[in-house]
Amino acid sequence: MGEKTLTRMDLSEAVFREVGLSRNESSELVEAVLAHMSDALVRGEQVKISSFGTFSVREKAARVGRNPKTGEEVPINPRRVLTFRPSHLMKDRVAAGNKR
Amino acid sequence: MIRSELIQKIAEENPHLFQRDVERIVNTIFEEITDAMARGDRVELRGFGAFSVKKRDARVGRNPRTGEAVQVEEKHVPFFKTGKLLRDRLNGKAE
Numbered sequence: 001m002g003e004k005t006l007t008r009m010d011l012s013e014a015v016f017r018e019v020g021l022s023r024n025e026s027s028e029l030v031e032a033v034l035a036h037m038s039d040a041l042v043r044g045e046q047v048k049i050s051s052f053g054t055f056s057v058r059e060k061a062a063r064v065g066r067n068p069k070t071g072e073e074v075p076i077n078p079r080r081v082l083t084f085r086p087s088h089l090m091k092d093r094v095a096a097g098n099k100r
Numbered sequence: 101m102i103r104s105e106l107i108q109k110i111a112e113e114n115p116h117l118f119q120r121d122v123e124r125i126v127n128t129i130f131e132e133i134t135d136a137m138a139r140g141d142r143v144e145l146r147g148f149g150a151f152s153v154k155k156r157d158a159r160v161g162r163n164p165r166t167g168e169a170v171q172v173e174e175k176h177v178p179f180f181k182t183g184k185l186l187r188d189r190l191n192g193k194a195e
Contacts, residue, residue, distance in 0.1 A: 003140060003141065003142075004136075004139075004141045004142070005141065005142045005143070005144050006132070006133075006136045006141055006142065006143045006144070007143075007144055007145070007146075008145060008146070010132065010136075010143075011129050011132050011133070011143075011145075014128050014129070014131075014132040015125050015128050015129065018124055018125070018128045019121050019124055019125055019128070021117075021125075026125075029110065029114075029125050030129060032110055032113065033106065033110065033125075033126060033129055034145060034147075034148045036101070036106055036109050036110070037101070037106065037148070038147075038148060038186050038189065040101040041186070041190065042186075042189050042190055045101050046101070047101045047102075047106075048101070048102045048103070049102070049103045049106075049130055050102070050103050051130075052103075052130040052133075052134065053178070053180075055180075057190060079190075079191050080190040080191055081182070081187075081190070082149070082182040082186065082187070082190060083180075084149075084178075084180030086177075086178040086180075089134075090134050090137070090178055091177060091178060093134055093137075093138045094134075094137045094138055094153055094176055094177065094178045095175050095176055095177070096138070097137070097138030097139060097140070097176075098138070098140050098153060098155075098175075098176035099175075099176075100174075
């Protein structure tokens, strides 16, 4: 099993190999994809990539939290959180690929 | 937003590219992330988030219908953690 960490650079390298654009343009396109996805999520939209997964924004209500170290109560403000639900295909591929 | 809308947006911004190349570009990005996780690798996209693989230990599950105990094998599942910048933007902070 792996344990390597891929970054934007690896994604743009893959685009560069696949399509044969310049490295510079490949990395700009990776950036554009992430920017469009982020912008849609910030607008509150769901981003649904078939056979990959779905990113959704959920509203969390305000609650009283506790500092686990001091036991002190701290108010937690209402906030929006992002959740990712992997597609069945991704789950299957990740499960199969990491099977011992 | 769905995959085809994302492709459409990128295509509009890049009129010099063929639509089919834009499709290949977008598909390659998602394919590369899934392939990495299938190898057990992480994908860290600063500002957006990080994809990683989590191990779920073997456990004794139960068939909810019959109540029968079944052995569930250890397995690996995809996991996503939102990046700080995106988390802040979702809450109106940053920029």
